[in-house]
Amino acid sequence: MALTHVLLFFHLLGAICFFAGGAVVGVLQLAAIRREKPSEIHALLRLAPFGAALVGSGALLTIGFGIALAEHEGLGLSPAWIQAALGLWVAAMALGGYGGRTARQARHLAEKLAAERDEPSRELRALVSARGPLWASYASFLLLLAIVGLMVWQPGSASSAIPAAFQKQIVAGDARIDYVPTRIPAGYSVADYTYFGTGYDLVFMINRNGVTAIDFSVHIGCRGQMTGAQKRLRLNGAVLLYHYGEDGQQVWDCRSGVLRQAVAFSSGYPTKSRDLATLVAYAEPLR
Numbered sequence: 001m002a003l004t005h006v007l008l009f010f011h012l013l014g015a016i017c018f019f020a021g022g023a024v025v026g027v028l029q030l031a032a033i034r035r036e037k038p039s040e041i042h043a044l045l046r047l048a049p050f051g052a053a054l055v056g057s058g059a060l061l062t063i064g065f066g067i068a069l070a071e072h073e074g075l076g077l078s079p080a081w082i083q084a085a086l087g088l089w090v091a092a093m094a095l096g097g098y099g100g101r102t103a104r105q106a107r108h109l110a111e112k113l114a115a116e117r118d119e120p121s122r123e124l125r126a127l128v129s130a131r132g133p134l135w136a137s138y139a140s141f142l143l144l145l146a147i148v149g150l151m152v153w154q155p156g157s158a159s160s161a162i163p164a165a166f167q168k169q170i171v172a173g174d175a176r177i178d179y180v181p182t183r184i185p186a187g188y189s190v191a192d193y194t195y196f197g198t199g200y201d202l203v204f205m206i207n208r209n210g211v212t213a214i215d216f217s218v219h220i221g222c223r224g225q226m227t228g229a230q231k232r233l234r235l236n237g238a239v240l241l242y243h244y245g246e247d248g249q250q251v252w253d254c255r256s257g258v259l260r261q262a263v264a265f266s267s268g269y270p271t272k273s274r275d276l277a278t279l280v281a282y283a284e285p286l287r
Helices: 002-033 038-045 048-072 080-116 122-128 131-153 164-172 273-281
Strands: 179-181 189-195 199-207 211-220 231-235 238-245 248-253 258-266 283-285
Touching: 002 038, 002 048, 002 080, 002 122, 002 131, 038 080, 038 122, 048 080, 080 122, 080 131, 164 189, 179 273, 211 273, 231 273, 238 273, 248 273, 258 273, 273 283
Parallel strands: none
Antiparallel strands: 179 283, 189 199, 199 211, 211 258, 231 238, 238 248, 248 258
């Protein structure tokens, strides 16, 4: 969990720098529009590079630590909402760069005119009040807000992949077994589910050069055969046991006397141990 907190801290720090820098640049541009003398415009716009530096550092922090956090949390770049956020990030950078380029041109021209006669200039006025770059900067800011919305909402996340009717069935049964995966490996979907009072099974499948199935189950109590773990996996603050043998790959966790287990059966696409661990480590109660 410590590494998760570190990655999240710098990811959020990058977002704060990004928004702060964008706000600084936006305020300076609006203030410059209300000025006539090149010296006044230059006095405002010469501060814009500091805001741009915040935007640049924030952009690097958000993308770098955001990707690292997604990989560490077992999400990768496959979820649609992460891909959408990356696309919006690229678009926001492009729009922000377009808006900032015109501001730089206006700053250099204002500096030149201020050193000469310091009289109002139509060319400078056109650069400062250009609608296209200004709207591009605003659009970049709105795209950043959309990215934040995707991060919070995470549309299409794993928990929505569990059939609602089945979730109700679990909740109505024994409260001790109401754990469900909140994250599902990329490409997998629910193929079958069975409820039997003291436990349940979910089957996730993927078709890629053969069929691979992961059987996720929750049962009351730890069964005696849950021994012989070959290694431990750490994910989402949980220590999971991993075993590989003739019966396939197994990952399990039996905290609080409730067994959460994932078993992989593959005839084609190789199953990563992290895929099984993701189902188990991110299983959370429905209640």
